[in-house]
Amino acid sequence: MAVGSTLGRRLPVMADVAKEAGVSHQTVSRVLNDHPNVRSETRTRVLQAIDKLGYRRNLVARALVTKHSRTLGVVSFDTTLYGPASTVYGIEQAARAAGYFVSIVSLKSIDRAGVRDALDYLADQGVDGIVVVAPQRSAACALDDLPLGVPTVAVEGGEAGGVPVVSVDQVEGGRLATEHLLSLGHETVWHVSGPSDWLEAEGRVAGWRAALEQAGREAPRPLAGDWSPRSGYEAGRSLASMRNVTAVFVANDQMALGVLRAFTEQGVRVPERVSVVGFDDIPESEFFSPPLTTIRQDFGAVGRHSIEVLVRQLEGGPQERERLVVPPVFVARASTAWA
Amino acid sequence: MAVGSTLGRRLPVMADVAKEAGVSHQTVSRVLNDHPNVRSETRTRVLQAIDKLGYRRNLVARALVTKHSRTLGVVSFDTTLYGPASTVYGIEQAARAAGYFVSIVSLKSIDRAGVRDALDYLADQGVDGIVVVAPQRSAACALDDLPLGVPTVAVEGGEAGGVPVVSVDQVEGGRLATEHLLSLGHETVWHVSGPSDWLEAEGRVAGWRAALEQAGREAPRPLAGDWSPRSGYEAGRSLASMRNVTAVFVANDQMALGVLRAFTEQGVRVPERVSVVGFDDIPESEFFSPPLTTIRQDFGAVGRHSIEVLVRQLEGGPQERERLVVPPVFVARASTAWA
DNA sequence: CACTTCTTTGTTAACGCTAACAACAGTTGA
DNA sequence: TCAACTGTTGTTAGCGTTAACAAAGAAGTG
Numbered sequence: 001m002a003v004g005s006t007l008g009r010r011l012p013v014m015a016d017v018a019k020e021a022g023v024s025h026q027t028v029s030r031v032l033n034d035h036p037n038v039r040s041e042t043r044t045r046v047l048q049a050i051d052k053l054g055y056r057r058n059l060v061a062r063a064l065v066t067k068h069s070r071t072l073g074v075v076s077f078d079t080t081l082y083g084p085a086s087t088v089y090g091i092e093q094a095a096r097a098a099g100y101f102v103s104i105v106s107l108k109s110i111d112r113a114g115v116r117d118a119l120d121y122l123a124d125q126g127v128d129g130i131v132v133v134a135p136q137r138s139a140a141c142a143l144d145d146l147p148l149g150v151p152t153v154a155v156e157g158g159e160a161g162g163v164p165v166v167s168v169d170q171v172e173g174g175r176l177a178t179e180h181l182l183s184l185g186h187e188t189v190w191h192v193s194g195p196s197d198w199l200e201a202e203g204r205v206a207g208w209r210a211a212l213e214q215a216g217r218e219a220p221r222p223l224a225g226d227w228s229p230r231s232g233y234e235a236g237r238s239l240a241s242m243r244n245v246t247a248v249f250v251a252n253d254q255m256a257l258g259v260l261r262a263f264t265e266q267g268v269r270v271p272e273r274v275s276v277v278g279f280d281d282i283p284e285s286e287f288f289s290p291p292l293t294t295i296r297q298d299f300g301a302v303g304r305h306s307i308e309v310l311v312r313q314l315e316g317g318p319q320e321r322e323r324l325v326v327p328p329v330f331v332a333r334a335s336t337a338w339a
Numbered sequence: 340m341a342v343g344s345t346l347g348r349r350l351p352v353m354a355d356v357a358k359e360a361g362v363s364h365q366t367v368s369r370v371l372n373d374h375p376n377v378r379s380e381t382r383t384r385v386l387q388a389i390d391k392l393g394y395r396r397n398l399v400a401r402a403l404v405t406k407h408s409r410t411l412g413v414v415s416f417d418t419t420l421y422g423p424a425s426t427v428y429g430i431e432q433a434a435r436a437a438g439y440f441v442s443i444v445s446l447k448s449i450d451r452a453g454v455r456d457a458l459d460y461l462a463d464q465g466v467d468g469i470v471v472v473a474p475q476r477s478a479a480c481a482l483d484d485l486p487l488g489v490p491t492v493a494v495e496g497g498e499a500g501g502v503p504v505v506s507v508d509q510v511e512g513g514r515l516a517t518e519h520l521l522s523l524g525h526e527t528v529w530h531v532s533g534p535s536d537w538l539e540a541e542g543r544v545a546g547w548r549a550a551l552e553q554a555g556r557e558a559p560r561p562l563a564g565d566w567s568p569r570s571g572y573e574a575g576r577s578l579a580s581m582r583n584v585t586a587v588f589v590a591n592d593q594m595a596l597g598v599l600r601a602f603t604e605q606g607v608r609v610p611e612r613v614s615v616v617g618f619d620d621i622p623e624s625e626f627f628s629p630p631l632t633t634i635r636q637d638f639g640a641v642g643r644h645s646i647e648v649l650v651r652q653l654e655g656g657p658q659e660r661e662r663l664v665v666p667p668v669f670v671a672r673a674s675t676a677w678a
Numbered sequence: 679c680a681c682t683t684c685t686t687t688g689t690t691a692a693c694g695c696t697a698a699c700a701a702c703a704g705t706t707g708a
Numbered sequence: 709t710c711a712a713c714t715g716t717t718g719t720t721a722g723c724g725t726t727a728a729c730a731a732a733g734a735a736g737t738g
Binding site: 011056057058059060061063064069071078079080082085086088089092093096101102103104105106108120121123124125126149228229230232233254257258260261264283284286287288289291 | 350395396397398399400402403408410417418419421424425427428431432435440441442443444445447459460462463464465488567568569571572593596597599600603622623625626627628630
């Protein structure tokens with residue numbers, strides 16, 4: 001690509017290419033859009049002109065007339081956390097592979113108004129579709145009043161207002177963790193949960209409860225955390241002081257780290273005296289002391305599926321009210337042992 | 340905002356609002372853009388019409404004529420890692436506060452071609468400016484051939500081709516870590532470095548070397564990792580088998596976790612026999628066993644500054660060849676002790 | 679009172695592209 | 709020979725907005 005004749009001047013437009021190639025601008029457009037009826041000799045002449053002038057088509061002008069920007073909007077919450085970050089990454093990769101740009105709004109806090117603003121913001125910008133990573137009840141609610149006419153998919157969105165949802169089966173994950181601990185002979189399993197307004201936290205609690213119930217065990221009162229290692233640490237200190245605790249299912253790996261730390265400080269040995277299971281399988285978990293048994297979520301798959309569903313809608317499909325569930329995977333390591 | 344008369348029809352445009360308010364479309368435009376010369380009575384009539392029709396302005400059309408999209412592009416590498424994720428988050432927050440959208444391209448691998456493509460991709464889309472998170476030498480090189488005319492800022496970009504750079508002072512960080520260990524009476528300090536093509540890794544090595552040299556100590560051969568806990572673990576196994584190692588500066592916290600794990604397995608006590616310092620201060624570090632002494636990077640500040648510099652350029656400032664450096668902060672915890 | 683100036687509004691022409699239709703050659707077929 | 713078709717290209721008219729200029733009235737000034 002050369003800069004050539006337009007050096008220092010304004011960027012070349014389609015008309016410049018047309019003149020250079022001795023055709024009409026419409027023929028240039030046809031070449032660019034792979035229309036069938038262009039003589040191959042004409043096509044090469046146009047391509048040469050494009051190359052010579054260093055022409056790049058103006059996608060804004062294109063979007064104005066086609067009404068499609070080939071941009072997807074993503075609304076997420078705190079992309080500093082491993083889960084959201086991985087999900088957004090998966091979404092971005094899948095979107096690009098499908099030929100779409102991604103415009104991201106990362107919310108600091110999620111109230112209904114914040115999500116609404118973000119959605120309006122994206123709709124204004126002319127995105128073709130939106131993925132909302134809505135792990136909280138409040139965010140999921142905001143999906144009830146969507147910008148009209150913009151196809152939307154929710155990730156981890158519960159029964160979000162009429163839009164398709166892609167999520168990891170949190171209930172199943174909670175069940176897997178709990179059943180594993182029960183199968184090791186533990187009388188019951190304690191639980192450090194995530195914040196109560198998070199759907200994921202709720203799902204894990206439900207799975208944990210279901211597994212205990214099925215085994216005919218009493219469910220102890222869960223300890224509530226906020227996903228942070230510190231909150232896990234505090235829960236861990238409480239648990240360490242209780243003699244009857246032998247198994248703990250912690251709702252994410254970061255809090256599990258805090259629990260492990262508290263146990264170490266209090267001289268509670270893992271897994272000899274207490275077994276611990278986490279959730280997420282962050283890259284660090286394998287190197288905790290001891291390496292953490294956990295439930296892996298395939299965030300990449302969630303991202304890919306959400307884009308698949310969205311693109312299917314964009315490209316003509318009907319607004320199906322589908323619900324895609326990605327199964328979690330149990331990962332055995334060294335933080336759990338026989339009672 | 341009501342949906343009103345256009346229910347089920349096409350979205351209302353400026354002309355519809357104009358007709359509703361009994362003015363010309365240009366007057367509507369003036370109201371929307373806060374032009375001074377509009378009679379206040381006219382203004383309220385227009386605003387009422389906007390509200391009644393549920394009108395939202397078409398930013399694509401606006402961008403076509405103004406040549407500004409109020410969108411910034413961000414090119415980053417693997418936003419799953421804590422550092423890049425935090426930086427991008429900081430950028431996004433700052434950009435939104437400044438009234439800009441953010442379009443993100445997250446590269447899987449960074450070769451020069453990949454970065455180039457991403458830049459073209461964004462330039463095509465009509466972004467007003469670009470932030471490149473270019474922590475690798477290869478990425479930084481790609482800044483040499485930038486899309487013409489799009490203001491750009493590099494984050495962690497070394498001496499990137501003529502564009503402003505915002506970064507954390509990695510050399511100073513490496514120095515802080517090493518000096519701390521030397522001040523505790525350690526004879527010398529070993530180093531587990533990041534990948535050699537990362538500028539950050541290089542800076543930390545340089546700081547470590549400088550501190551040792553200044554103290555008149557021999558620098559041992561550094562062990563190379565790839566930022567992952569696993570590579571730290573492997574380095575840790577090597578170090579554990581060497582009797583003369585009493586202090587290790589690890590180039591990031593994730594690898595430090597791996598080192599700690601290897602030491603634990605081999606019965607090497609931290610900090611009693613070996614002191615360990617990490618880098619980054621990820622949220623987990625405080626809860627490692629033992630809590631990790633480390634160097635904190637203020638990723639949020641880096642993001643904010645990069646947007647500041649970029650916006651200053653966009654809004655008329657000259658393309659200054661500036662270099663903004665954010666100082667790292669030493670964080671003392673329990674993984675270091677007197678030799 | 680004529681003259682300039684200011685305020686408010688409207689009219690017209692872009693911005694760079696694609697869609698729709700028109701036009702023209704070169705076939706083909708009756 | 710004329711009509712109908714086919715493949716290729718050009719012409720025109722938008723998309724929805726802002727910029728530039730024009731115009732009309734109000735207000736100030738000598």
